[in-house]
Amino acid sequence: MRVLRAEQFGLTREVEYGTPEQNEAVRQIVESVRTEGDAALLAYTEKFDGIRLQASELRVTAEEIEQAYDKVEAPFLEAIREAAANIRAFHEKQLRQSWVDVQPDGTMLGQILRPLKRVGVYVPGGKAAYPSSVLMNVIPAQVAGVPEIVMVTPPATGGKAGIDPYILVAAAEAGVKELYRVGGAQAVAALAYGTDTIAPVDKICGPGNIYVALAKRAVFGAVDIDSIAGPSEIVVLADDTADAAYVAADLLSQAEHDEMASAILVTTSAQLGEAVAAEVERQLATLPKADIARQSIEANGAILLADTMDEALAAVNRMAPEHLEVMVAEPMGLLGRIENAGAIFLGPYSSEPVGDYFAGPNHILPTNGTARFSSPVNVDDFLKKSSLVYYSKDALLKNGEKIMTLARHEGLEAHARAIGIRLEREGEQ
Amino acid sequence: MRVLRAEQFGLTREVEYGTPEQNEAVRQIVESVRTEGDAALLAYTEKFDGIRLQASELRVTAEEIEQAYDKVEAPFLEAIREAAANIRAFHEKQLRQSWVDVQPDGTMLGQILRPLKRVGVYVPGGKAAYPSSVLMNVIPAQVAGVPEIVMVTPPATGGKAGIDPYILVAAAEAGVKELYRVGGAQAVAALAYGTDTIAPVDKICGPGNIYVALAKRAVFGAVDIDSIAGPSEIVVLADDTADAAYVAADLLSQAEHDEMASAILVTTSAQLGEAVAAEVERQLATLPKADIARQSIEANGAILLADTMDEALAAVNRMAPEHLEVMVAEPMGLLGRIENAGAIFLGPYSSEPVGDYFAGPNHILPTNGTARFSSPVNVDDFLKKSSLVYYSKDALLKNGEKIMTLARHEGLEAHARAIGIRLEREGEQ
Structure with a gap:
């Protein structure tokens, strides 16, 4: 891993807005679905997914979901149930109440909170289909009280017809009752404008490929959308008390996501920096996704040396990382000085995967430095406020x-x- | 006013995204300011505002602000001070605390709230310069704890060099200490990317013309932006107990904003509908902005008749109005059934201007049907959340x-x- 001085380092990565051709393709798909409805939806599904469907076959049946349960292993089911319960418990703590301020002259001023009525969750097909992301998108909406949560996902997984049973089980465990086998920009357009089969929603969330991202951008305004995620990032802030093997393992857990992912150590200890660099090499040797992880580490990874913790913190705050791990002697003592980070993991046992899968906080976090002004997905994202004025x-x-x-x-x-x-x-x- | 059946009516208005020429002009301005900084800022100010400035003259001095106080009348100062106090008191009730959930095994999970560090507020020049909007944009940021709030506004007001003293007084009363005389897309670019004179911000808010709106859209991602407002709307929901003169006056107060504004009565009483139509005519006769108001009423106004309150409520929820007034016998009884509205004004004394200027809730509200999924400007807009995971x-x-x-x-x-x-x-x- 390259070693740099912390004070020089800044992340400067561009957001992907798609090529003009991709934007034009998406515009046409969205427009066709908006004007032609189900007919366009089915035509694009045949064209892009290679699957010919009737409108009546778009909705996933209760039987298919039941059958999915037979295909997943008991330990997976047990783990995802416990994860769902933890995620629900954490997000329930985010819930707020409507309030009203009653004044002596009879005036009442207030803020009324209500859930959105209908939310659409996009779940990618193929290798990017993560059951954990289904939980992280659906549960906050459910805790907010959204009465209609609808999921869309491509009709084929990795070139094979059918939806991944793990995704179906995660959806069912999260409480989704309305699922459609449709993906891509056409699914986003259907959610935004509605078709005979799919009623329109108020907000669309969930990850997808560039066509899905561009379609979300295109329909924004007609509906709300979540933020469009960039590549994943981790920054580990460590002093000489940190365990180099833990640090290296956590950096690699980010680097294996894709070549664009970035994994950065900021440390006041040159010795730890050296040890982590060696550990990264050692652990890479046996990692299944070593190729991807190595490319990520070489292109976007770095060990940043700082003379003081102040300098290290300044680098962290400048990067505004999606994930920040703090492995120092007394991590809680630094919390107040961390200005920008999507999720903060304190201490040696708070390895990032704890938060990715299980602890309860959301794993959908602001990327690309946007933690300066954005927040993890949370219950507020699925509530709307109305002001109340009752003047006497x-x-x-x-x-x-x-x-x-x-x-x-x-x-x-x-x-x-x-x-x-x-x-x-x-x-x- | 045209009279329609409530069940047929829907608002279908397009969002303005600018012409390709406008978008290209904005792209060039933003790019120039990003790469050339103050030099570009000053060149565009000379070109568009006709005012040649040095970089050292961009910042509004403390003396100018002091002098502005000499130019405003005492009743204005008294009213705006009381309004600012009310707005502050209301928004302080929106403030939330960071929280942490301490578990018996030593694990702590939490949500940390922090203010954005630096926020830029755009204030238009000329006839659209509203001191009340300065308060509504600045005070929520200030209540959130944003340490640096910076205001930009064109160097000329209505073709005359100098900033409107009422705007300067409103800014000072709201607590703004850093103001620059620069407007247009160039000001937005300076706030987003920074120049030698103006440090970059984390979020840009405030209204502006189409160039300002397009520039905000162009820099979104590098910084956060507020929503881009459409034309203003009011819906009055009334039964036969409503006073037709009050209803008409409130409809006209919306209609006078501009020709695109929309003012709609939804009522279960055909008799009230007739009386309101007559009152609108009567009140229009002596209104200074009768031309604008009449055009608005004719193009976008309507009296919608509903057989039942259920039908009337369905029409209201379908429109998701920016402002909703409820003038019925027992208005509080309907609150629970209003699903979508930016601000809800209940009862005969809660005329919309009460909320526009004085009561305390924000007057920057979701327009164009976006109250289905968006909220009034509020303190949360200036806070960011970080998840906390301290796993044992x-x-x-x-x-x-x-x-x-x-x-x-x-x-x-x-x-x-x-x-x-x-x-x-x-x-x-």
Whole structure:
């Protein structure tokens, strides 16, 4: 791994917005599905997935989901059930209440929280189909109280007709009752605009390939979308008390995702840096995805040396990593100084996969430095707020003139008169 | 006003994405400012605002702000101070705390909330410069704890050099200390990428013309942006107990904004509908902005008749209005059935201008039907969350195998090994 000075280092990676050809292809698909509905949906499914379906076959049946349970191993089922329970418990703690502020003159001001009505979750097919991501997308919506959660996923997995049974089981465990076998930009368009078979949703979330990402961008405004994820990142912040083997294993767990993933150690200990570099090589030797991980480490990995913890923290905050592990003598003592990170893993036992799969917090996190201003997927993403104003007659009589002053200053006479007409009539009584 | 059946009516308005020429112009401006910094900023200011400045003159001085106070009337100052206090009090109720869930085995899971570090607020020049909007954009950021709030506004107001003193006073009252006289797409680019004079921000908010909107869209990803507002809307839901003059005045207060604004009455009372139509005509006769208001009413206004309150509510929820006024015999009784609305005004005294200026809730609300999935500007918009995972050794030993099962199922062996290496070493001890 390359070794650099921490103070020089910044992540500068570009967001992928697709080629003009990809954008045009997506525009056409979205437009066709919007105007032609199911017919376009089925035509694209035949074209891209090689599977000819009737509209009546789009929906996954209850029997298929039942049969999926026969195909998954008991330890998987046990583990995913416990993971789902942990994820649910964590996200339930995020739930907030509507509130109202009752004032002595009878005025009430408040904020009403309500779940979105219908949410669509995209689940990729093939090798990127992760049951854990199904839980992480669906459960927060469910905890928010979204009454209709609908899942779409391509009709074939890795070139073979049929949906991965593990995905079906994860969906069922998360509580999804409405699933369609349709993928790509056409599925996103169907969720946004609706067809005879698939009713439109208010928000679309979940990962996908570049066509799915571009389609989400294209329908944004008609519906809400989640953020479009970049490559995965980990930064490990460590001092000389850290175990080099643990650090190396955690860096590699990120690097195996894909060549674009980035795994970075920031340390005040040159000795630890050397030991981690050696451990990375040692562990790479027997790793199944060593090729991918090595490419990631060489292209985007780094060991950043800092003279002081202040300098190390500055580098971390500048990178605003998706995942940050803190392996120092007293990790909790640094928490207040970490400004930007999607998820923070403290101490030697909080290896990132603990959070990826099991502990409870969401594993869908802001990438590409956006932790400066974005947050992990959470229950708020599936709630909308309405302000509540119940103004009393006393409050209006007391404050009406001031409201009129402000409205008139802005040249909005009809605003002033809407107050004025009430002051005239109610003031008399 | 046209009278329609409520069950047929839907709002179908397009979002403005700009012409290809406008998009290209904005792309060039953003790119120039990104690469050339202050030099480009000053050149565009001369070109578009007709004002030649040095970089050292961009920042508004404390003396200018002091002098602005001499130019505003005492009643305005008094009203805006009270409005600012109300807005602050309301938004303080939105504030949440970071939390941590401490488990018996020593594991701690939590959600850490932190303010964004630096936020830029765009304030338009000319006739669209509203002091009330300055308060509504700045105060939630300030309540969130954003340490650096910076404002940009064009160097000329309505063709005259200088910034509107009312805007400067509103900014000062809201607590802004850093202001620059620069507007347009060039100001947005400077906020996003920074120049020698203006440090880059994490989020840009505030309204502007089409060039400002397109520039915000162009820099999204490098920074966060607020939503891009469409034309303003009001829906009044009323039964036969409503006062037709109040309803008409409130509809007109929306219609005077611009020709694209929409003002709609939904009522179960045909008699009220007739009375409101007559009142609208009567009140239009003496309104300064009667031309604009009439065009808005004719193009986008409507009186929707519903046989039942259920039908009326369905129409309201389908429209998902920015502002909803409920003037019925028992308005609080309907609150639970209003699914989609940016702000809900209940009862005869809660005229929309009460919320536009004074009561406390934010007046920046989701437009164009997006109240289905979006919310008023609020404190959460200026906070970011980080997940916290502090996993204990006991928890890792207990759950490690399950985590490894899930990771291996997803083909992520390095994830499994990051757990495995810890189980091996820690399990022995």
